[in-house]
Amino acid sequence: MFYRENGQFKTSYQADQQIFPIVQDRWFMLVLLLIAFIGVPWFATDYMFSAILIPFVIMAMAALGVNILVGYCGQISLGSGAFMAVGAYGAYNFFARVPGLPLIPTLILGGLCATVFGVLFGLPSLRVRGLYLAVATLAAQFFADWMFLRIKWFTLDTPSGSVSVSNLQVFGLPIESDVSKYLFCLILLCVVALLAKNLVRGAIGREWMAIRDMDVAAAVIGIRPMYAKLSAFAVSSFIIGMAGALWAFIYLGAWEPSAFSVDQSFRLLFMVIIGGMGSIMGGFLGAAFIVVLPIFLNQFLPVLASWLGMTMSTTVVSHAELMIFGALIVWFLIVEPHGLARLWAIGKQKMRVWPFPY
Amino acid sequence: MGHWQAENARLAFPVLTWVLCESNLKETKMKKPVLLLSALLTSVWLSATSSAWAQSKEQFVPVLSYRTGPYAPNGTPWANGFVDYLKLVNTKGGINGVKIAYEECETGYDTARSVECYERLKSKNPSFVQTLSTGATFAITEKAPGDKIPVLTIGYGRSESSDGAVFKWNFPIAGTYWVAADTILQAIAKKEGGWDKLKGKKIALVYHDSPFGKEPIPLIQERSRNHGFELQLLPVTPPGVEQKATWLQVRQSKPDYVVLWGWGVMNSTAIKEAQATGYAREKMYGVWWAGAEPDVKDVAEGAKGYNAITIQHGAEPNSDIVKTMLTQIHGKGQGTGPKEEVGQVLYLRGVMSAMIGIEGIRSAQERFGKGKVMTGEQVRWGLENLNLTQAKLDALGFKGVMRPISTSCMDHMGAAWTRVHTWNGKAWEFTSDWMQADEQILKPLVKATADKYAAEKKLTRRTGQDCQS
Numbered sequence: 001m002f003y004r005e006n007g008q009f010k011t012s013y014q015a016d017q018q019i020f021p022i023v024q025d026r027w028f029m030l031v032l033l034l035i036a037f038i039g040v041p042w043f044a045t046d047y048m049f050s051a052i053l054i055p056f057v058i059m060a061m062a063a064l065g066v067n068i069l070v071g072y073c074g075q076i077s078l079g080s081g082a083f084m085a086v087g088a089y090g091a092y093n094f095f096a097r098v099p100g101l102p103l104i105p106t107l108i109l110g111g112l113c114a115t116v117f118g119v120l121f122g123l124p125s126l127r128v129r130g131l132y133l134a135v136a137t138l139a140a141q142f143f144a145d146w147m148f149l150r151i152k153w154f155t156l157d158t159p160s161g162s163v164s165v166s167n168l169q170v171f172g173l174p175i176e177s178d179v180s181k182y183l184f185c186l187i188l189l190c191v192v193a194l195l196a197k198n199l200v201r202g203a204i205g206r207e208w209m210a211i212r213d214m215d216v217a218a219a220v221i222g223i224r225p226m227y228a229k230l231s232a233f234a235v236s237s238f239i240i241g242m243a244g245a246l247w248a249f250i251y252l253g254a255w256e257p258s259a260f261s262v263d264q265s266f267r268l269l270f271m272v273i274i275g276g277m278g279s280i281m282g283g284f285l286g287a288a289f290i291v292v293l294p295i296f297l298n299q300f301l302p303v304l305a306s307w308l309g310m311t312m313s314t315t316v317v318s319h320a321e322l323m324i325f326g327a328l329i330v331w332f333l334i335v336e337p338h339g340l341a342r343l344w345a346i347g348k349q350k351m352r353v354w355p356f357p358y
Numbered sequence: 359m360g361h362w363q364a365e366n367a368r369l370a371f372p373v374l375t376w377v378l379c380e381s382n383l384k385e386t387k388m389k390k391p392v393l394l395l396s397a398l399l400t401s402v403w404l405s406a407t408s409s410a411w412a413q414s415k416e417q418f419v420p421v422l423s424y425r426t427g428p429y430a431p432n433g434t435p436w437a438n439g440f441v442d443y444l445k446l447v448n449t450k451g452g453i454n455g456v457k458i459a460y461e462e463c464e465t466g467y468d469t470a471r472s473v474e475c476y477e478r479l480k481s482k483n484p485s486f487v488q489t490l491s492t493g494a495t496f497a498i499t500e501k502a503p504g505d506k507i508p509v510l511t512i513g514y515g516r517s518e519s520s521d522g523a524v525f526k527w528n529f530p531i532a533g534t535y536w537v538a539a540d541t542i543l544q545a546i547a548k549k550e551g552g553w554d555k556l557k558g559k560k561i562a563l564v565y566h567d568s569p570f571g572k573e574p575i576p577l578i579q580e581r582s583r584n585h586g587f588e589l590q591l592l593p594v595t596p597p598g599v600e601q602k603a604t605w606l607q608v609r610q611s612k613p614d615y616v617v618l619w620g621w622g623v624m625n626s627t628a629i630k631e632a633q634a635t636g637y638a639r640e641k642m643y644g645v646w647w648a649g650a651e652p653d654v655k656d657v658a659e660g661a662k663g664y665n666a667i668t669i670q671h672g673a674e675p676n677s678d679i680v681k682t683m684l685t686q687i688h689g690k691g692q693g694t695g696p697k698e699e700v701g702q703v704l705y706l707r708g709v710m711s712a713m714i715g716i717e718g719i720r721s722a723q724e725r726f727g728k729g730k731v732m733t734g735e736q737v738r739w740g741l742e743n744l745n746l747t748q749a750k751l752d753a754l755g756f757k758g759v760m761r762p763i764s765t766s767c768m769d770h771m772g773a774a775w776t777r778v779h780t781w782n783g784k785a786w787e788f789t790s791d792w793m794q795a796d797e798q799i800l801k802p803l804v805k806a807t808a809d810k811y812a813a814e815k816k817l818t819r820r821t822g823q824d825c826q827s
Contacts, residue, residue, distance in 0.1 A: 051477040149567060159576040159807065160516065160569035162496040166815050176504065252473065253500035256493055256569050259469055295474060314464040315425040
C-alpha cells in the first residue's frame with residue numbers, strides 16, 4: 001500500500017540507473033541519514049556512543065570491506081583481522097613518524113598499506129580457492145601477529161609493544177568528544193558505503209560477481225581472473241584497513257596486536273555470513289548483530305532475572321550470553337540461510353503486497 | 359503454525375528496524391507478538407542504559423572482573439576478595455557513614471570488552487577504576503584524564519605511570535612490574551652471593567607475549583648491561599598452553615635461572631614443562647601473577663621449590679584481615695566465593711586492591727568533607743596524598759601483611775616492598791626478608807619512559823603548583 005512503485009516511470013537512463021530507483025527508498029534513506037546524523041546525537045548518551053554506536057559504525061565499515069571480497073567476489077578470507085592490523089599500524093607509523101600529518105590522509109595511508117598487504121596475500125587466490133584459500137589467508141593473520149609483536153620498529157620500540165595515539169583533529173576540530181568521534185566515523189562510513197555500492201553496481205562489481213558465480217565461465221567470456229580477484233582484494237583490504245585504523249585510533253586509543261587477533265577475523269566473517277553475503281545492507285545488519293547483541297544480552301539478562309525475582313552473577317550472565325548468542329546464530333541461519341539482508345528484502349516484498357498478500 | 363511462526367520471524371527484524379527508524383506507529387498495529395516483545399526488550403534496555411543515574415548518597419565503585427575465559431581461575435579469587443572487602447566496609451558502616459555501591463562487569467580479559475565495561479559504569483560517577491589487565495590499562499589510561507576517573511593498578515599496569523608528574527590519573531600503588539623484576543634479580547643475586555657473581559651467567563625470561571609480559575624487559579636489560587649477565591628472551595603465545603618449543607630452547611641453552619612472567623594457565627603449563635625437561639624448579643622465579651595457588655596446585659609436588667615474588671603480601675591465612683573476613687563476611691553467609699580461598703594470594707590481592715581504593719576515598723574525605731560522596735577528582739587527590747602508616751595498616755588488619763605506603767604528587771607508587779615465597783608442595787611460605795627495588799635503577803628508567811610518553815602526547819610535566827590542587 002505505502003511501499004509500491006506503481007506510477008513511478010523512468011524517463012531517462014540516469015533515472016533508471018540511480019542507486020535507489022524507488023521514491024520510497026529514497027525517502028527512507030534520507031530519513032535514516034537524518035536520524036543517524038541529527039536524531040541519534042540528540043538522544044544518545046555517552047555510553048551508547050562509545051560502547052555501541054562507534055564500534056558498530058566501525059565494524060560495519062570493516063564488514064562492508066569483507067563483504068566485497070567474500071560476498072561479491074567469492075574469495076573466502078580469514079585474514080581480515082590482519083588487514084585491520086596492517087591498517088592500524090600503518091596509519092600509526094605515518095601518524096607518529098611524519099609530524100603534522102592530518103588525520104584523514106593518515107587513515108587513507110593506513111588503508112593503502114593494507115591494500116598492498118592484501119594484494120600480496122591475495123596472490124594465492126589465483127591458484128587456490130574455497131576452503132584452501134581460507135587457510136591460505138589465515139597465513140596473513142599469523143604473519144601480521146608475528147610482525148607487530150616481533151618487529152619493534154613498527155611499534156616505535158615501546159617497551160610493552162602497546163601503542164597509543166591522542167590529540168586527533170580534523171580541519172582544526174578536535175576529535176575528542178564521543179559525538180565528534182561518532183560523526184567522524186559515520187561520515188567516513190557513508191563515503192565508503194557510497195563508494196562500495198557504486199563499485200559493485202559497476203563493471204568491476206559485475207566482474208567480481210561473475211568470478212564468484214563461476215570463474216571458468218567468467219574467464220571464457222573475457223574477464224581476467226587475476227585482475228578481478230586482485231582488485232577485489234585491493235578494494236576490500238583498503239576498506240578493512242581504514243576500519244582497522246579507525247578501530248585503533250578512535251575506538252581503542254591504545255592497542256596491542258591482540259586487538260586484531262584471529263577472533264576478529266572470524267567475527268568479521270560471521271558478520272558477513274549472518275548479515276548476508278553479496279549485499280551492502282548485509283554488512284550493516286551483520287555488524288549490528290555481532291557487535292550489539294552480546295552487549296544487549298549482557299545487560300538485559302540481569303534485568304530479566306530481576307523481574308523473575310532472581311539475581312544473576314556476572315559469570316552466569318556471560319555464560320548465558322554466549323549460549324543465547326550461539327543459539328540465535330544457528331536459529332537465524334536455519335530460518336534464513338541467506339542472512340539478515342534477505343529477511344530485509346522479504347520484508348520489503350511483504351510491504352509491497354500488503355494488505356493483500358495473495 | 360510453523361509457517362506462521364516463520365513469517366513472524368522473518369518480519370520481526372526488518373519491521374522492528376523500520377518502526378524504530380521511522381517511528382511509524384501504524385506498523386505496530388500488526389499483531390506481531392515477536393515484534394512487540396522485541397520492541398519491549400529494546401525499550402527496557404534503552405531505559406536501563408540511558409537513564410541518568412541519580413546522584414545518591416553512595417560511593418560507587420566499579421568492579422571490572424573476569425570470571426570467565428582462559429584466565430578465570432586467577433581472576434575469580436581476585437574478584438571475590440575485592441567484593442568481600444567492599445562488603446566488609448559496608449558492614450562496618452561505610453567510609454565515615456558513606457556506604458559503598460558496586461557493580462561487577464565481566465570483561466573476560468578482553469581489551470575491547472573492558473573498554474565497554476568502563477564506558478558502561480562511567481556514568482555512575484565511579485570513584486576509581488581498577489582495570490585488571492595491562493591491555494585495558496593502556497586503553498583506559500588514554501580515556502581516564504578526560505573522564506576525570508583515577509586508574510588504580512595495584513601491583514600491575516604500566517610501570518612508568520608511577521611518575522605522577524606525567525601520569526596524573528594513574529596510580530600503580532604498592533609496586534609495578536619493574537619493582538617485581540628488580541627484586542627478583544636482587545633475590546637471584548643474593549642467592550649467588552652478590553651482584554658481581556652474576557657476571558657471565560645466563561638468565562632466561564619466559565614471558566606471556568603481551569604488553570603484560572613485555573613490561574619487565576627494559577628493566578632486566580638495564581640490569582644485564584650493568585652486571586654483565588646474559589638475558590635470553592623466550593616469548594610464549596597467549597594463553598600459553600603450548601610451550602614445548604620454549605622449553606626445548608631452555609633445555610638447549612641451559613640458563614642459570616628462569617624468570618617466569620606468566621599468567622593463568624601458562625604458569626602451571628610452564629612448571630609442568632620444567633618438570634618434564636628436568637629444569638630445577640628452585641632456579642625458577644615467577645612474577646606475582648605467577649605466584650598464586652592456581653598456578654601450582656595442579657602440579658603440587660612437582661612445583662616444590664618454585665619461587666615467586668610477592669608485592670607486599672603473599673598467602674596470609676593467619677592474618678587479622680583474613681580472620682575478620684571469615685567471621686564478619688563468610689561467617690554470616692555473605693561470602694562471595696568459597697571459604698577455602700580466603701587468605702590465598704589472589705584473594706588477598708583483591709582485598710588489598712579494594713582496601714587501597716577505599717583508603718584513597720577516606721583520605722579524600724579528610725580534605726573535602728567527612729561523610730560526603732567524593733567525585734573522581736577528589737578521590738584522585740586522596741590517592742595522591744595517601745599515607746598508610748604501619749599503625750593504620752595494623753588497625754585495618756594488615757599487620758605483618760603489608761608495609762607502609764605513602765604516595766605523593768611525584769611518586770604515585772608509594773612503596774616498593776616485596777618478598778620471595780616458595781612453594782613447599784602444599785603451601786606458599788616466605789623464604790626471604792622484605793626487599794626493596796633499587797631507586798638508582800628504577801628512577802631514571804621511569805623518568806625516561808615517562809618523558810617519552812609526555813613528548814608523544816605533548817604533555818608538560820606537572821609543576822609544584824598543580825600538585826597543590
